[in-house]
Amino acid sequence: xxxxVDVSIPVGxxxxxxxxxxxxxxxxxxxxxxxxxxxxxxxxxxxxxxxxGRPWQEVMFLAERVCGICSVIHNMVFIEALEGISSIxxxxxxxxxxxxxxxxxxxxxxxxxxxxxxxxxxxETLAMYLxxxxxxxxxxxxxxTGARVTCAYIVPGGVRFDLRHExxxxxxANLAAIEDEIIRYTGMFENGPMIALRSKRIGILTKExxxxxxxxxxxxxxxxMPESDRRLYHPTYQKLGFVPVSREEGDNFARIMMRFQExxxxxxxxxxxxxxxxEGPVRGGxxxxxxxxxxxxxxxxxxxxxxxxxxxxxxxxDIAIQTPSIMNIEACCHYMxxxxxxxxxxPSTFVSSDPCIACTER
Amino acid sequence: MSGYLYEKDLxxxxxxxLTSTRHDRMVREIAADIGIPQIKLRRYIMERFDMLLMExxxxxxxxxxxxxxxxxxxxRDLRAHLYSRxxxxxxxxxxDRIVTRVKELMESGMPREEAVLxxxxxxxxxxxx
Numbered sequence: 001x002x003x004x005v006d007v008s009i010p011v012g013x014x015x016x017x018x019x020x021x022x023x024x025x026x027x028x029x030x031x032x033x034x035x036x037x038x039x040x041x042x043x044x045x046x047x048x049x050x051x052x053g054r055p056w057q058e059v060m061f062l063a064e065r066v067c068g069i070c071s072v073i074h075n076m077v078f079i080e081a082l083e084g085i086s087s088i089x090x091x092x093x094x095x096x097x098x099x100x101x102x103x104x105x106x107x108x109x110x111x112x113x114x115x116x117x118x119x120x121x122x123x124e125t126l127a128m129y130l131x132x133x134x135x136x137x138x139x140x141x142x143x144x145t146g147a148r149v150t151c152a153y154i155v156p157g158g159v160r161f162d163l164r165h166e167x168x169x170x171x172x173a174n175l176a177a178i179e180d181e182i183i184r185y186t187g188m189f190e191n192g193p194m195i196a197l198r199s200k201r202i203g204i205l206t207k208e209x210x211x212x213x214x215x216x217x218x219x220x221x222x223x224x225m226p227e228s229d230r231r232l233y234h235p236t237y238q239k240l241g242f243v244p245v246s247r248e249e250g251d252n253f254a255r256i257m258m259r260f261q262e263x264x265x266x267x268x269x270x271x272x273x274x275x276x277x278x279e280g281p282v283r284g285g286x287x288x289x290x291x292x293x294x295x296x297x298x299x300x301x302x303x304x305x306x307x308x309x310x311x312x313x314x315x316x317x318d319i320a321i322q323t324p325s326i327m328n329i330e331a332c333c334h335y336m337x338x339x340x341x342x343x344x345x346x347p348s349t350f351v352s353s354d355p356c357i358a359c360t361e362r
Numbered sequence: 363m364s365g366y367l368y369e370k371d372l373x374x375x376x377x378x379x380l381t382s383t384r385h386d387r388m389v390r391e392i393a394a395d396i397g398i399p400q401i402k403l404r405r406y407i408m409e410r411f412d413m414l415l416m417e418x419x420x421x422x423x424x425x426x427x428x429x430x431x432x433x434x435x436x437x438r439d440l441r442a443h444l445y446s447r448x449x450x451x452x453x454x455x456x457x458d459r460i461v462t463r464v465k466e467l468m469e470s471g472m473p474r475e476e477a478v479l480x481x482x483x484x485x486x487x488x489x490x491x
Contacts, residue, residue, distance in 0.1 A: 037412035037414075038412055038413060038414040041413070044375070212422075212425070214421040318383055327421055360414070360417060
């Protein structure tokens with residue numbers, strides 16, 4: 001937007017607290033932030049263009065490379081979209097294993113997001129504790145799928161590997177340890193007076209603004225929009241009796257607490273999957289064919305949508321990916337940052353929306 | 363020759379965003395609805411919106427269309443919420459002026475369709491000016 005302003009302070013593209021480069025130009029009046037706009041283009045991959053014309057067997061690996069933090073959900077949504085096009089059934093055991101891996105991925109993503117926030121507000125002790133507990137989750141992910149990121153675990157008609165009995169026992173034991181630590185760290189965050197000073201009533205996103213900016217995921221649910229959770233509409237999650245959690249405050253504090261709550265919710269979901277995991281095959285087979293579909297799933301940051309058109313040989317004719325960070329960063333920069341009382345709160349507010357520039361630019 | 367160290371020309375990147383599958387579909391729909399050439403609408407958007415708002419346009423467009431169900435009949439006909447809040451092509455004040463003008467025309471006895479058409483012409487004029 002071309003405008004002449006009194007003071008325009010750029011934050012980024014390179015900032016010590018940000019995981020990826022983006023430039024937020026803040027129009028300020030003293031310390032008060034009047035508005036902000038964002039410049040992207042520092043890490044454009046053009047991955048949608050690379051995908052076009054390639055067979056699905058290649059594109060499934062490209063899809064999970066859109067984002068290194070939430071690669072499992074990109075894999076899951078892409079494959080479930082192909083299964084939707086060709087009506088490929090998924091064995092029940094495989095569907096539950098997908099949920100287990102997806103929830104582990106959500107846990108590590110949420111922990112990383114909360115680590116970033118604590119690091120940004122200079123609570124390095126809690127930040128490092130969180131990074132430590134994240135490793136336990138990553139270990140579980142690696143034990144089940146064989147890789148920490150870009151696991152390529154989900155394939156049409158099932159999953160790549162079964163969960164061994166001894167691995168399931170170890171997963172249960174580690175979940176108990178992770179739960180204890182997360183409860184302890186949630187208490188530290190919830191009751192920390194310095195954390196409250198930097199987080200409560202800062203970067204407020206009202207429910208109306210969240211709806212207008214199409215905010216999704218924990219960002220939307222922290223502003224009182226539980227219905228934004230796509231897991232509500234997923235058949236496996238419905239069978240598990242999934243109920244989303246939400247908060248009303250809409251500030252930085254609520255967004256971080258929301259993620260802590262969702263980590264505990266994910267642990268409960270994984271336990272429920274393990275309790276109800278039936279015996280049976282994990283790969284039913286099936287070959288994707290021609291068709292067109294718009295399919296959405298709940299990524300750690302919110303609704304992730306794939307719009308795919310394939311030909312009879314399963315090649316990707318056209319594809320468009322709508323990642324949750326697009327909506328959340330927009331909500332952050334055009335609504336949360338507007339009216340922030342101090343420039344020092346800009347990085348923390350930005351980080352509280354869990355921005356993923358790799359997803360945004362694709 | 364002097365130049366700004368950090369400012370760069372974003373035109374080509376903005377154009378790339380606007381010509382992606384879903385953005386292109388949206389631009390075509392809006393241009394057809396308003397009655398202006400697509401190229402002019404693209405230019406208008408590129409000059410006024412930052413890159414992030416542009417990336418988010420298809421989602422906002424779909425949500426804006428859903429929100430139209432809750433608007434009054436006149437606002438729905440003019441797609442007031444869609445074009446001033448969801449896709450901020452004009453400011454809310456400007457759209458309010460257009461809606462008020464259409465209501466005045468209807469109160470003065472002009473048939474509804476003609477008044478709405480006049481409102482759409484005002485809206486188109488404010489984009490093309």
